[in-house]
Amino acid sequence: MEYRIGVIEGDGIGPEIVREAHKVLECVCQAYGHRLSWDKILMGGCSIDACGVPLTDEAVAQAKAADAVLMGSIGGDPATSPWYQLPPERRPEAGLLKLRKELGLFANLRPAYLYRELKEACPLRDDVIGDGFDMVIVRELTGGLYFGERTTTEKDGVLTATDTLTYSENEIRRVAVRAFDVARKRRKKVTSVDKANVLDSSRLWRKVVDEVALSYPDVSCEHMLVDNCAMQLVRDPKQFDVILTENMFGDILSDEASMVTGSIGMLSSASLNETRFGLYEPSGGSAPDIAGKDVANPIATILSAAMLLRYSLDLDTEAQAIEQAVRDVLADGVRTADIMPQPGRDREGLVMVGTAAMGDKICEKIRR
Ligand code: NAD
Numbered sequence: 549m550e551y552r553i554g555v556i557e558g559d560g561i562g563p564e565i566v567r568e569a570h571k572v573l574e575c576v577c578q579a580y581g582h583r584l585s586w587d588k589i590l591m592g593g594c595s596i597d598a599c600g601v602p603l604t605d606e607a608v609a610q611a612k613a614a615d616a617v618l619m620g621s622i623g624g625d626p627a628t629s630p631w632y633q634l635p636p637e638r639r640p641e642a643g644l645l646k647l648r649k650e651l652g653l654f655a656n657l658r659p660a661y662l663y664r665e666l667k668e669a670c671p672l673r674d675d676v677i678g679d680g681f682d683m684v685i686v687r688e689l690t691g692g693l694y695f696g697e698r699t700t701t702e703k704d705g706v707l708t709a710t711d712t713l714t715y716s717e718n719e720i721r722r723v724a725v726r727a728f729d730v731a732r733k734r735r736k737k738v739t740s741v742d743k744a745n746v747l748d749s750s751r752l753w754r755k756v757v758d759e760v761a762l763s764y765p766d767v768s769c770e771h772m773l774v775d776n777c778a779m780q781l782v783r784d785p786k787q788f789d790v791i792l793t794e795n796m797f798g799d800i801l802s803d804e805a806s807m808v809t810g811s812i813g814m815l816s817s818a819s820l821n822e823t824r825f826g827l828y829e830p831s832g833g834s835a836p837d838i839a840g841k842d843v844a845n846p847i848a849t850i851l852s853a854a855m856l857l858r859y860s861l862d863l864d865t866e867a868q869a870i871e872q873a874v875r876d877v878l879a880d881g882v883r884t885a886d887i888m889p890q891p892g893r894d895r896e897g898l899v900m901v902g903t904a905a906m907g908d909k910i911c912e913k914i915r916r
Contacts, residue, residue, distance in 0.1 A: 552587065687794075820859060884906055
């Protein structure tokens with residue numbers, strides 16, 4: 549099969565980490581007999597420099613024409629970059645917000661997976677970690693408190709601010725369907741997280757999730773209150789497979805879950821719409837402090853590329869080949885600087901490599 553991939557390299561370390569993910573995708577597709585065509589899309593600071601705006605209409609059209617978009621990261625150092633002298637709607641991040649809106653990306657997937665080899669970076673105790681954990685947080689991305697009506701009023705000299713949390717059953721249903729589909733490709737368990745003891749929006753959330761669950765008899769479904777979930781993530785993270793939740797709860801819980809896995813350089817993500825289309829990017833930013841030095845960890849972007857194969861192209865075996873190659877390379881002791889134990893800790897058997905060499909090592913494992 550031939551697939552069309554849009555590529556947003558972006559700024560900072562973006563071009564370096566995307567180059568490695570591109571290399572790995574080409575490698576796995578060659579091994580499995582697929583063809584990829586690549587369409588470079590400008591977004592972020594580089595688009596401001598070239599076109600005066602962070603995302604042109606032409607770039608949006610390019611993204612819409614692709615089967616999926618692979619992205620690095622955008623933005624510069626807000627303290628020093630001239631991009632941040634511009635009004636907010638012309639800054640790099642405005643390009644990403646516009647693209648998400650144009651593409652209708654309502655479901656954000658963030659896996660939190662603890663590699664045995666990187667256990668040392670996990671702040672949890674050994675008896676809590678056990679053999680590691682492997683979960684995906686599916687967060688609703690376009691509704692809830694962040695997009696509801698907001699006002700600040702003053703009466704008798706007292707300021708009052710109001711934010712509104714609104715969800716329609718359609719918004720809940722479409723993200724719940726996504727979460728159950730993801731669970732079907734994994735260990736078949738969904739934990740839906742809400743605050744149904746207090747919030748009406750959560751009671752509707754729970755009702756709709758239960759309705760969706762009826763269409764997935766092979767997937768188990770449980771409900772958990774968000775405060776309990778925050779505790780369970782550090783008390784027993786192994787219990788989770790897919791966590792489904794609304795926008796603000798997901799924002800907070802996905803950061804909590806990712807912190808317990810260690811380095812930001814390992815965290816992939818996907819944002820999906822109602823079709824098979826998705827935008828795939830590492831969870832970290834453009835890391836201007838290390839850009840152009842061949843030290844950035846490309847694994848988060850490479851694992852995002854594996855998600856692209858799984859969720860947009862339905863190529864599970866090929867996605868697994870990438871994920872296995874990453875595990876094998878880590879097991880061989882290959883590390884980028886961010887996942888190397890601090891000086892003075894045990895580094896025996898470990899070898900430090902740069903961005904490009906990490907990509908090459910992963911490709912070597914895939915070819916074997
Ligand atoms: P950051 O994630 O870029 O960097 C935080 C720290 O993590 C830095 O020390 C950096 O060197 C390190 N780091 C990040 N990715 C790494 C990798 N792959 N390998 C090794 N180390 C890595 O966050 P920041 O410094 O707050 O933001 C920098 C810029 O990135 C800002 O302009 C911000 O707006 C932007 N940003 C973009 C996105 C995106 O494109 N989706 C997301 C977050 C931040």
